[in-house]
Amino acid sequence: MLLINCPWCGPRDEIEFNCGGEAHIARPADPAALSDAEWAEYLFMRKNLKGLHYERWHHSYGCRQWFNAARDTVTHEIHATYKMGETPPVVAGADGIVKGSSS
Amino acid sequence: MVLKPPPRLGGYPLKRTMQTYSIRSLARNARAFHENWSEAWRSPEPKPAYDVIIIGGGGHGLATAHYLAKNHRINNVVVLEKGWIGGGNTGRNTTVVRSNYLWDESAALYEKSLQLYEGLSQELNYNVMLSQRGLMLLCHSQHELHDAHRRAHAMRLNGIDSEFIDRENVLRMVPFLDGSPTARYPLCGGLLQRRGGIARHDAVAWGFARSADAFGVDIIQNCEVTGIRRDATGKVVGVDTTRGAIDAPKVAIVVAGHTSVLAAMAGIRLPIHSHPLQALVSEPIKPMLNVVVNSTQVHVYVSQSDKGELVMGAALDRFQSYGQRGSLPIIEDQMAAIVRLFPIVSRLKMLRQWAGIVDICPDASPIIGKTSVEGLYINGGWGTGGFKATPASGFCFAHTIAKDQPHPLTAPFNLDRFSGGRLIDETAAAAIAH
Numbered sequence: 058m059l060l061i062n063c064p065w066c067g068p069r070d071e072i073e074f075n076c077g078g079e080a081h082i083a084r085p086a087d088p089a090a091l092s093d094a095e096w097a098e099y100l101f102m103r104k105n106l107k108g109l110h111y112e113r114w115h116h117s118y119g120c121r122q123w124f125n126a127a128r129d130t131v132t133h134e135i136h137a138t139y140k141m142g143e144t145p146p147v148v149a150g151a152d153g154i155v156k157g158s159s160s
Numbered sequence: 161m162v163l164k165p166p167p168r169l170g171g172y173p174l175k176r177t178m179q180t181y182s183i184r185s186l187a188r189n190a191r192a193f194h195e196n197w198s199e200a201w202r203s204p205e206p207k208p209a210y211d212v213i214i215i216g217g218g219g220h221g222l223a224t225a226h227y228l229a230k231n232h233r234i235n236n237v238v239v240l241e242k243g244w245i246g247g248g249n250t251g252r253n254t255t256v257v258r259s260n261y262l263w264d265e266s267a268a269l270y271e272k273s274l275q276l277y278e279g280l281s282q283e284l285n286y287n288v289m290l291s292q293r294g295l296m297l298l299c300h301s302q303h304e305l306h307d308a309h310r311r312a313h314a315m316r317l318n319g320i321d322s323e324f325i326d327r328e329n330v331l332r333m334v335p336f337l338d339g340s341p342t343a344r345y346p347l348c349g350g351l352l353q354r355r356g357g358i359a360r361h362d363a364v365a366w367g368f369a370r371s372a373d374a375f376g377v378d379i380i381q382n383c384e385v386t387g388i389r390r391d392a393t394g395k396v397v398g399v400d401t402t403r404g405a406i407d408a409p410k411v412a413i414v415v416a417g418h419t420s421v422l423a424a425m426a427g428i429r430l431p432i433h434s435h436p437l438q439a440l441v442s443e444p445i446k447p448m449l450n451v452v453v454n455s456t457q458v459h460v461y462v463s464q465s466d467k468g469e470l471v472m473g474a475a476l477d478r479f480q481s482y483g484q485r486g487s488l489p490i491i492e493d494q495m496a497a498i499v500r501l502f503p504i505v506s507r508l509k510m511l512r513q514w515a516g517i518v519d520i521c522p523d524a525s526p527i528i529g530k531t532s533v534e535g536l537y538i539n540g541g542w543g544t545g546g547f548k549a550t551p552a553s554g555f556c557f558a559h560t561i562a563k564d565q566p567h568p569l570t571a572p573f574n575l576d577r578f579s580g581g582r583l584i585d586e587t588a589a590a591a592i593a594h
Binding site for chain 1: 478
């Protein structure tokens with residue numbers, strides 16, 4: 058069971074939240090100018106990292122605000138949560154993909 | 161190194177050298193107190209080079225190896241498995257086989273798989289314990305009724321058995337369902353595929369492994385791939401592993417929950433999210449359920465194993481994970497649902513719980529085929545229902561690798577469909593909440 062620190066409400070149980078997937082994907086400035094492959098890249102392709110993952114969460118059954126979290130997708134440890142628009146925090150010792158893990 | 165083409169059309173199939181299981185061999189070994197059974201497959205040292213490297217020793221990878229040798233006469237093949245064969249999602253699913261899909265592309269693929277399952281024990285000389293006990297999707301609302309009728313008709317147009325069952329007959333077939341007027345989830349009817357059912361998941365992996373091995377395929381366990389090597393032109397030339405480098409002109413990624421991680425080694429991005437999908441089993445009880453029951457609306461599916469345990473699965477965990485363990489809220493939802501559907505099980509104790517990591521595509525359909533990297537093939541993204549597809553997946557993927565072109569059945573499931581807008585949306589037929 059995760060205890061998630063909503064930047065607006067403080068620590069709350071995971072059942073109040075929904076995960077919105079990878080964060081910091083910028084919408085293309087001029088979508089009409091993109092090729093089909095570039096649009097698919099924006100719309101569908103994801104890093105799906107093993108290890109540190111920056112992702113969006115929604116406090117669906119609380120304040121209903123979106124925010125971001127830096128979470129490990131192997132241990133599920135949440136290193137930080139931060140408001141939309143803020144710079145993603147640097148997490149020491151985490152490089153995205155955890156190699157040689159047992160799972 | 162170039163793959164040798166098969167010697168000639170109509171050439172003799174490769175020989176399979178293995179100790180055949182039969183009533184005669186059982187009797188012979190019984191007389192020797194069962195001390196002379198040979199190993200079902202070898203544990204060889206990896207050779208420095210092969211024609212094909214298959215990354216992933218689950219059901220799909222082993223089936224691919226089996227069909228490469230059997231149908232395409234390619235047996236200079238190695239299957240590399242990080243842990244032990246069948247220890248990933250092959251050993252973690254709820255063993256359901258069915259082909260009740262809506263769209264033509266999926267129906268053709270999963271029906272091929274079910275047909276291969278129906279002859280698999282004979283083909284592999286290994287009992288996969290296929291039990292076509294029927295699979296019932298429950299409808300709890302008018303909307304679901306309409307959808308079930310639509311799906312039943314679509315399946316029948318594709319030549320797949322499918323029946324709509326009314327409320328009274330659902331209760332006759334599944335007598336312990338709560339069919340009372342005050343039931344929490346009103347029962348409106350069911351969609352039945354009689355040829356659906358369950359099979360022994362371990363036996364599917366072991367049977368394919370034993371057959372592939374007998375054809376000459378090397379199965380290397382406890383050997384993790386750490387990198388995919390490419391030459392200056394970008395073409396695949398082999399892999400790095402925890403047991404040294406292995407060369408091959410063709411490398412196939414068949415790794416279920418780690419497809420994105422392996423593809424990233426070759427610089428390929430995929431439209432995949434990896435999530436835990438969990439299951440659990442109860443203590444064994446007397447026979448109470450002789451079909452597989454699935455309620456998509458309340459997120460639970462259940463069958464009774466030969467030992468008497470109720471085997472149950474539920475919705476996906478909500479966040480991405482590679483952790484191979486499920487979260488508690490899903491278990492709570494699942495238990496709440498099963499107790500409301502089958503009030504008789506409310507005092508039942510649960511024995512074991514586990515999770516596998518499933519790769520979900522945006523349209524809940526798999527990705528099978530070639531990639532932008534020459535010599536690299538991907539078979540993944542099977543999401544919540546890979547087990548049922550195991551034989552057809554291997555059958556078609558072996559064709560793709562051997563001929564370097566997609567099999568007609570899996571051609572629609574290429575990676576290009578995401579840029580071409582030809583998604584095969586099976587989110588509903590996947591039968592698990594996404």
